[in-house]
Amino acid sequence: MIKRFIIVLALAAIAVGLYPLAWGIQDAEILTEVANEYVENGADDLGAANLVTSVVVSYRGLDTLGEITVLFAATAGVTMLFAARKPKKSGQKGSLADDSRRTGSELLQTGADFLFPILWMFGMYIFVHGHLTPGGGFQGGVVLASAVLLLLFADSDRKMGHTLLQIAEALSGAAYVAVGLLGLWFAAGFLDPRFLAAGEFGQLFSAGAIPVIYALIGIKVGAELTGIVDTMRRSAL
């Protein structure tokens, strides 16, 4: 009874606390000062057709580097957690694991074989065109990871090359920081993409180093998420 009362009280407190937020919600007529600055000068500064990308990769590039680091820490944590419990499993319960392991149906296998190249290409497209169309490194990387996931679902015997994933992830992460340092040396500051020529607005090769950075982020995110999902899959089988 008291517990229920406390729950209701907590809900009421949250509702009252968030009330101004819900009440004050309305379509913004004007941009804030910082946003206005980005909108007015973003295209001229960086030459990226997708303004969101120029904010994410350049103006707030350090935040993106932080997000990548968080994702890396999460991947390391998941891998350590599952690696610690692995030997105990594979040793004794071999028969049980074999029973629960079943390959995908004909439909799933054919569908995966057909869809994998398309999904893979779509993921690459998303992060290569990050400075032109919506999306970018994170979204493209996740699409790549889900393409691999589809293959893994279709064929449960398939082994992922974790060495390859680790090399891809480490190289792209290091290259990301190196590109940032190039910006520090040859342009205005860390992660400034303007040390490469801005090129023609709206073309694939434009916006300085933004496509390079987003491709590196895409590879890194794709490798990390594939690693997480594959580690979990092998433990769940």
Next chain:
Amino acid sequence: MSMTILIVMGVLMLSGGIAALYIKDTVSAIVAAGVVSLLASVIFLIVGAPDVAMTEAAIGSALTTVVFLFAWSRIKEAEKEKDTLESDSAEEGGE
């Protein structure tokens, strides 16, 4: 018009969330939670944030759902293992 769609989506999201809480079958509950994310991504698209919509659709509704499904299959397997171990020891005790 878009306001109507937003309200419909919001109501659907709410019902998806409530369904995820009250459905007895865990796999269906996980799928219902994924549907909430998918509808959220549609809302993001309508209000003009395609970048966020892509992230939400890919991570929220695809990868998170898959991670939950892996976790669920792991839990079920652990329960099965426990049952086998218990029945084994019971047989040994009987002999």
